[in-house]
Every structure is written in C-alpha cells, then in structure tokens.
Amino acid sequence: MEALKGLCTVVMPEARLREFAFQHAVDLNSDNALLEEQPQRIAAAMETRRRWPVGMTLRVHFLAGERAVQHRVEEIVAEWSQHANVQFVFGAGPEAEIRISFNPNSGSWSYMGTDCSLSQLAGRPTMNLGWLTPTTPLVEYRRVVLHEFGHALGLVHEHLSPAAEIPWDEAKVLNYYRQTNGWDEAYTRSNVLARSKADAYTRFDPHSIMLYPVPRELTLGGFEIPWSNSELSALDKEFIGQIYPFPA
Numbered sequence: 020m021e022a023l024k025g026l027c028t029v030v031m032p033e034a035r036l037r038e039f040a041f042q043h044a045v046d047l048n049s050d051n052a053l054l055e056e057q058p059q060r061i062a063a064a065m066e067t068r069r070r071w072p073v074g075m076t077l078r079v080h081f082l083a084g085e086r087a088v089q090h091r092v093e094e095i096v097a098e099w100s101q102h103a104n105v106q107f108v109f110g111a112g113p114e115a116e117i118r119i120s121f122n123p124n125s126g127s128w129s130y131m132g133t134d135c136s137l138s139q140l141a142g143r144p145t146m147n148l149g150w151l152t153p154t155t156p157l158v159e160y161r162r163v164v165l166h167e168f169g170h171a172l173g174l175v176h177e178h179l180s181p182a183a184e185i186p187w188d189e190a191k192v193l194n195y196y197r198q199t200n201g202w203d204e205a206y207t208r209s210n211v212l213a214r215s216k217a218d219a220y221t222r223f224d225p226h227s228i229m230l231y232p233v234p235r236e237l238t239l240g241g242f243e244i245p246w247s248n249s250e251l252s253a254l255d256k257e258f259i260g261q262i263y264p265f266p267a
C-alpha cells in the first residue's frame with residue numbers, strides 16, 4: 020500500500036533505541052528531561068520531548084531530489100528561523116542532523132527533533148518529502164515543508180488536542196500503518212489513535228501548520244481534515260519562539 024496523500028507520520032526510533040534516544044535528547048538539551056519519567060516505557064511521540072539546544076545551527080543534507088526542488092525547500096525552511104532561535108544550513112554533507120529523501124511511495128514523514136541526530140540513524144533519511152516535484156504548486160510546498168520541519172524542530176501534531184475528536188475507522192488505521200510502516204497495534208494506538216496527554220498545548224489552534232491532515236479513507240462517515248494550512252499561524256510563531264527564544 021502506498022502512503023495516503025495527506026497523512027503525515029512522526030517516526031519514532033525503534034523500541035530498543037528509546038532509552039538511548041531519551042539520553043541523547045537530554046544530553047543535548049536538559050529541558051528534554053522534564054516530560055519523560057520512564058523513557059523505557061514511552062511509546063508515543065506526544066509523551067516525548069526532543070528539542071534542540073536554543074541557538075543551534077542545524078545542518079541539512081539532501082539525499083536525493085532535483086536541484087529545483089531542493090532550492091524551494093531551502094527558501095521555505097528559512098521562515099522558521101524568523102520566529103525561532105535556530106538556524107538551518109544546507110549543503111552540509113551526510114553528517115547533517117537532518118537528512119532528506121524524496122521517496123514518492125512513502126509520503127511525508129519526519130523524525131522528531133533530536134531523534135534526527137541519533138548515531139544509530141546515521142546515513143539514513145530523517146525526513147521524507149515524497150509528494151514534491153518541480154511542478155508541485157508553491158502552496159503545497161509550503162504546507163508540507165513548514166509542517167515537516169516543525170516535527171524536525173520537535174513539534175508534535177496539533178490534532179492531539181482533546182478538542183480535535185477524529186472518528187477513526189480503527190481497523191483501517193491499524194491495517195494502514197501495519198502495511199506502510201510495519202507498526203504493531205500498540206504502536207499505532209499510542210501514536211495515532213490515542214487521546215492526548217498533551218505536552219505544552221495552549222489551546223486548539225485550527226490554523227496551526229501542525230494540524231494533522233486526516234484522509235477520509237481512514238475515517239467513518241466521510242470525516243476528513245484537509246491539509247489546508249500552509250502558513251505558520253500566529254500561535255505557531257509564538258509557541259516556537261517560546262521553545263527557542265531569542266536573547267532578550
């Protein structure tokens with residue numbers, strides 16, 4: 020099964036790496052320890068905190084992709100740096116923290132924050148932008164690139180807000196993630212179907228770039244959340260500025 024267009028996945032390191040991933044996150048930024056008390060038991064993205072150090076320069080490397088596509092991605096990503104004290108540099112080589120592939124069959128996904136620089140993932144993509152081609156409309160570039168780099172900065176999906184109740188067709192969701200990602204039921208439940216425990220949500224923001232797009236193929240009654248937000252919302256800008264503040 021190909022990745023459904025509109026669905027985005029936060030990829031978590033495999034189970035045997037979870038404790039290591041927690042330690043790696045804390046080594047880089049001690050604030051990451053605040054949320055996790057038993058890292059070996061954590062199975063869901065929303066219960067983890069993977070923020071980079073404030074002021075960090077993140078290196079980005081393209082593993083593939085046409086130059087025209089890469090260039091558009093670069094231009095859009097810079098926008099996060101206007102609101103967050105984090106810089107992105109491109110053309111950094113394979114040692115880069117963020118490594119991007121363009122596999123057309125695997126949709127849009129990213130690892131979250133500091134998980135990207137786990138040594139066990141070296142040489143492998145940390146983000147896939149499978150829907151972008153030289154002819155993709157700019158608005159589509161914006162919603163996909165700003166969203167996926169939000170994950171790379173450590174943001175989770177806005178739909179985890181208790182306010183966003185989604186009538187999932189659970190059997191279809193479980194089947195989808197088993198086929199596309201090899202996830203077992205418990206893993207899919209904790210990362211997709213679970214109700215939020217919430218990290219640092221303010222209020223549900225229907226304009227957030229991190230709002231989870233929900234394809235109707237996986238819901239009951241034709242429910243869908245179209246991937247319509249293509250700009251950073253006021254709250255996105257405020258929130259990322261709190262996570263990565265500029266010097267006063």
Ligand SMILES: [Zn+2]
Binds near residue numbers: 029166167176
């Ligand atoms: Zn996402």
